[in-house]
Amino acid sequence: MSTSYPDDGHRDCTLVDWHPFGMTRTCVAKHLLHLSTLISSSQLYVPSLSMQLLSTSENIVEVVRRCLKPLPGEYDCRFYTRTQSRIKLLCRLLDLLSHLPDIETSLSLCLNQHGVSSDSKITAIFHNAHLLQQYILKTRLDLESNFFYMLDAYPDKSAKNLKLVMKLNFETVGIGRWLDDEIINYFVTKWCSQSQTVLGLSTFFACKFLFRENACIHAKSVLTSEDKRGVQKWYRVAEKAQDLKEWDCVFILINQNWSHWYSACINFRHKCINIYDSLCDVCLDNRARPVQLRKNTNTMLVLMWFAKTLGPMRGEAVHLKDNSASAWKYDPHTEALRKCQEERAEEEDVFDEDAEFEESNSMKEKDVSSSPPFHSPLPPLTSGATPLTSTVAPETPGSLMLRLYQLPQMDLAATAVAHSYLPASYPYRGSTTITIVDSQDRIITVLGRVPQGASDASWSDTVNDLMQAIHSCKSTSTFTTKESHPQQGHFTTRVGGIGYGGGQITLGNFQISGIANQAAFSTLLIHKGMWWIVGWTHTLFNAYGHKMYMEYKVTLQEHQARNPSLQPTSPNMVFATTSVNFGPRTETHPHCDTGNLVHGWCAIITLGDYNPNEGGHLLLWDLGLIIRFPPGSTILFPSALITHSNVPIQS
Amino acid sequence: MSEEDQQVPPTEEDVKGDNTPINVKVVSSSGEEVFFKIKRSTPLRKLLGAYANKVGKQEHTIRFLYDGARVAQTDTPKSLEMEDNDTIDVMVEQVGGYSP
Numbered sequence: 001m002s003t004s005y006p007d008d009g010h011r012d013c014t015l016v017d018w019h020p021f022g023m024t025r026t027c028v029a030k031h032l033l034h035l036s037t038l039i040s041s042s043q044l045y046v047p048s049l050s051m052q053l054l055s056t057s058e059n060i061v062e063v064v065r066r067c068l069k070p071l072p073g074e075y076d077c078r079f080y081t082r083t084q085s086r087i088k089l090l091c092r093l094l095d096l097l098s099h100l101p102d103i104e105t106s107l108s109l110c111l112n113q114h115g116v117s118s119d120s121k122i123t124a125i126f127h128n129a130h131l132l133q134q135y136i137l138k139t140r141l142d143l144e145s146n147f148f149y150m151l152d153a154y155p156d157k158s159a160k161n162l163k164l165v166m167k168l169n170f171e172t173v174g175i176g177r178w179l180d181d182e183i184i185n186y187f188v189t190k191w192c193s194q195s196q197t198v199l200g201l202s203t204f205f206a207c208k209f210l211f212r213e214n215a216c217i218h219a220k221s222v223l224t225s226e227d228k229r230g231v232q233k234w235y236r237v238a239e240k241a242q243d244l245k246e247w248d249c250v251f252i253l254i255n256q257n258w259s260h261w262y263s264a265c266i267n268f269r270h271k272c273i274n275i276y277d278s279l280c281d282v283c284l285d286n287r288a289r290p291v292q293l294r295k296n297t298n299t300m301l302v303l304m305w306f307a308k309t310l311g312p313m314r315g316e317a318v319h320l321k322d323n324s325a326s327a328w329k330y331d332p333h334t335e336a337l338r339k340c341q342e343e344r345a346e347e348e349d350v351f352d353e354d355a356e357f358e359e360s361n362s363m364k365e366k367d368v369s370s371s372p373p374f375h376s377p378l379p380p381l382t383s384g385a386t387p388l389t390s391t392v393a394p395e396t397p398g399s400l401m402l403r404l405y406q407l408p409q410m411d412l413a414a415t416a417v418a419h420s421y422l423p424a425s426y427p428y429r430g431s432t433t434i435t436i437v438d439s440q441d442r443i444i445t446v447l448g449r450v451p452q453g454a455s456d457a458s459w460s461d462t463v464n465d466l467m468q469a470i471h472s473c474k475s476t477s478t479f480t481t482k483e484s485h486p487q488q489g490h491f492t493t494r495v496g497g498i499g500y501g502g503g504q505i506t507l508g509n510f511q512i513s514g515i516a517n518q519a520a521f522s523t524l525l526i527h528k529g530m531w532w533i534v535g536w537t538h539t540l541f542n543a544y545g546h547k548m549y550m551e552y553k554v555t556l557q558e559h560q561a562r563n564p565s566l567q568p569t570s571p572n573m574v575f576a577t578t579s580v581n582f583g584p585r586t587e588t589h590p591h592c593d594t595g596n597l598v599h600g601w602c603a604i605i606t607l608g609d610y611n612p613n614e615g616g617h618l619l620l621w622d623l624g625l626i627i628r629f630p631p632g633s634t635i636l637f638p639s640a641l642i643t644h645s646n647v648p649i650q651s
Numbered sequence: 652m653s654e655e656d657q658q659v660p661p662t663e664e665d666v667k668g669d670n671t672p673i674n675v676k677v678v679s680s681s682g683e684e685v686f687f688k689i690k691r692s693t694p695l696r697k698l699l700g701a702y703a704n705k706v707g708k709q710e711h712t713i714r715f716l717y718d719g720a721r722v723a724q725t726d727t728p729k730s731l732e733m734e735d736n737d738t739i740d741v742m743v744e745q746v747g748g749y750s751p
Binding site: 176177178179180181184185201202203204205207208213214233234237238241255256258259260261 | 680714716718719720721740742743744745746747748750
């Protein structure tokens, strides 16, 4: 049954005369013939090479060195082509020599079978061949490093040479010029055609099919059958243009926001998808983030869809979704991806379009515009339920949890119901912390209590002192029109910290004009009472939204590490900006703070001496809530999402 | 009766209707469509110029793609075997790099 190759295969071996080795077995002669063919192919590059030379030469490296004369060192018009052709030559030679170990193994196997331990001539040949291989490899590496050094050292000559080589006078090739799509596409086509195994797609592929916008920032979350048809068409065109019969990899170039090039590769042979991004910051930043928030996660999901679409064209089925048994691997930036995808798949069947992908069924195409967004920071609330109910959360003694249900119609009537209902049953007196949760018990808003020690004289004294400081800051400062008449309402405000506001195009500190104004505001920000309040807000934030707190903290730290000139308003601050509303009676129109982090919380703290029953209420319009807001208490809520306003305090 | 009848002998190209104009739709990435009527033998370069002029952009900053392939300067609807009502995608120039 089982064939034992050496015994059976070598029974019929006969002796033949094989020059220059004398009498040898036929099986050995077969491998020697192979070796001799290989060496005669090498003669194309090193003419003096021969079996004779290899078996006898004492100093093979010297012989080859004489053949491969060193290139002239100066950077002239032929430098680029000359060096390139020499590197190519050495690569081909190395390719040929790479077969040597196989031949050597087979030969020694055959010799062993016939009871010959080794042959001195054959040993000499392989010894010399190895020396040759090492020498050529070293020459190639030296040549390449010198080549790249020269290209960098003489950029003007390099640019000229590049234009000559490309035979197309691209306007954008030049010193200090960024690479444009013309150059990138030229080299993608050139190198991919040469490779014979890589299919390169145009730089416009990503922005057309994989991303929602041309800037390639947000990967698509919904892909239609029209996308699939487009992808297939582009794929066929690229395949035809490159004249590829078979390929293993698809190479995709991504231009991010007209400033950064990176790429992705789907390798069907090794079953892996990789995203290659040269920005180290992105990688480090990604590792610190939860999977859903990583830059490449959505891109990876869309690449998985693409791999699945291309699979059938190669005659193989690729199932990556919900398939933990799949042998496919993804970039380490996103290693926990499959799990995350499964979780999402339950919510929304985004990538499974196969069912309706048939020409006849095109009516069923998904309507992109009506599809729900991928991340829904506020989940849909259960509809048609009691306007508002609340439960005391048993696990957090001393605090209240309000469970919200969607009001049938979010109008004034409903708000009135909430209004009349809430203060009567659950007055927010500022002595307990109330969390408002959605139907899945996720905290939307925290109505933070006044800190326990607030009844102490030291707290009230400090806070009173802070109020005085705020008043004096207002009286000693001058304000711009934008500060004294902000869009949000009738009050005077001043913003400190870090952000993009005020027309800044990069992240920077908010500037306050005037030295006296700056000094007054800085004094206010380092006031002891301010620190106490900030500290308490942090405690609440960390306790009720730890993950988000950490996200704020890490993000701010990273920004500061990158740009040490960025200064938050107080040390250990997790919020990027602090706005002080000077009043006198702060009153805002219904608005959303569009500049804030969409899924993030904003903290509002009130100070002052007013009757919270007769004014100062916070209105959360989208939740239909009017909240009593006692002085000294803190409310955390997503100010970019929920339209909010406040009622003026009694005069 | 018609002009073609008078031409003796009609070339092969004429039989195919070489220069009958076709309608070409140019679609931007944001989905805006501009329609052009163009002769089959007219280089698409001219269409690019007309489009750039219409949308107020410089010619070298926009790219025409037909089924994902870049439309070259010398391409004509005939050389690309375009059919009536075919679509050309228009993309804007992409750049990337590093400024020390």
